[in-house]
Amino acid sequence: MKIFNTMTGKKEELKTINDGEVRIYACGPTVYNYIHIGNARPICVFDILRRYLEYRGYKVTFVQNFTDIDDKIIKRANEENSDYKTVSEKYIEEYRTDAKGLNVREATIHPKATENIAQMIEMIRTLEEKGYAYSTEYGDVYFRTNHFKEYGKLSHQPLEDLEAGARIQIGETKENPMDFALWKGAKPGEPAWESPWGMGRPGWHIECSTMAKRYLGETIDIHCGGQDLIFPHHENEIAQSECCNGVDFAHYWMHNGYINVDNKKMSKSLGNFFTVRDVAKEYGYEPIRYLMVSSHYRSPINYSIEIINQCRAALDRFYNCREDLRFLAKTSPSGVKDGEEEIKAGLLTHKDDFIAAMEDDLNTADAISAMFELARDINTQLNQKTAPSKELCEFALDLFGELADVLGLLYEEKDNEVNDEVQQLIDQRTQARKDKNWAEADRIRNELKARGITIKDTPNGTIIVTE
DSSP, X not given: OEEEETTTTEEEEOOOSSTXXXXXXXXXOBSSSOOBHHHHHHHHHHHHHHXXXXXXTOEEEEEXXXXXXXXXXXXXXXXXXXXXXXXXXXXXXXXXXXXXXXXXXXXXXXXXXXXXXXXXXXXXXXXXHTTSEXXXXXXXXXXXXXXXXXTTTTTTXXXXXXXXXXXXXXXXXXXXXXXXXXXXXOOTTSOOBOOTTSSEEEOHHHHHHXXXXXXXXXXXXXXXXXXXXXXXXXXXXXXXXXXXXXXXXXXXXXXXXXXXXXXXXXXXXXXXXXXXXXXXXXXXSHHHHHHHHSSOTTSOEEEOHHHHHHHHHHHHXXXXXXXXXXXXXXXXXXXXXXXXXXXXXXXXHHHHXXXXXXXXXXXXXXXXXXXXXXXXXXXXXXXXXXXXXXXXXXXXXXXXXXXXXXXXOOOSOOOOOOOHHHHHHHHHHHHHHXXXXXXXHHHHHHHHHHTTOEEEEETTEEEEEXX
């Protein structure tokens, strides 16, 4: 498999530290609010990365953190007259609800920042002992960026250029504007922990370096996150980790592109800010997931009502294909027929195309195209006047489900079971068609449609179509 490595700026063959194993760290949410659709992209994209690697036989250890102490969390707690722990626990549970709705698998480990304070202090002390960090009279500890000569190697910017845009904020006593906080001295009314520098709390960047080391080791295979994290967050993680541990932090860096809303950058000030929860209430979770995989993960994507409706329509085509196959598998006779082995071989070419797309830097857009070609071929080959064998139908159904599962799609079971009254109407319509009583057949179809039931006539009988 080839992966575009942000560090090198090119696609590279995936070679893991241990054969058959992949260790992945994905930056998780800061839990002070519901996740928005921009947050949903890395969550879905790197869930698919994990699924695909497992599909190809790798043992994957997937770590995704929860930032449960942060300025934003403290601000929300003050607004709600609450405390940081109540706020963070609430929005961790809300995250889990949305992640489940998006069919995102639980991480192997979901560590919280506040569960790793001791390990963060230990890493900061090591950096201080090595001369990469310094403390101030206010109990703050900063990282000396100019002591790490490779600072800027991920964002491909020299330190001089980065320094040009840096500023020292009021209340900061840095040696250099580019230096960043490893530990923040306690402020009145804020949560704090004991440390060698007095009461305080960790900076944002140190938590990921610490948790990646604790749960995955000093060097990991893949570190991933949104494009907005390249600088300064991931740049700072690299500096901390490599100066502390003396080895490369990660071999591959993967970053997903931005999401725009109606072709504009998503922003609360523009009024085009949408949470996953709000969109899901209107359109369901699965169209959101489909949107995230319909384009290449490094490309920007656009969200609009029109596009989300297109995603729903695309999913309906997939669901209808699956329901047709399920119906055929139930009703078709057993016994492989002449020519069906050739049909199977033809269907498998779409699996080959699917895998080739995913091997090429997780190209989910082309993988989706391969699934549509598979669905088209299934409709052409299996919906013939001569009914296919049960074995061919089950083969096609398994193949279609196998590929959908890699992308995490088609996870919502549609309720197509019919009650006795509806079945009686379908049977009456079938008899009317046999009697060539087309007016009666049309009348029954319209009656079913008025009840919200759409039907489809196939060579093997009438089925209910997923809406």
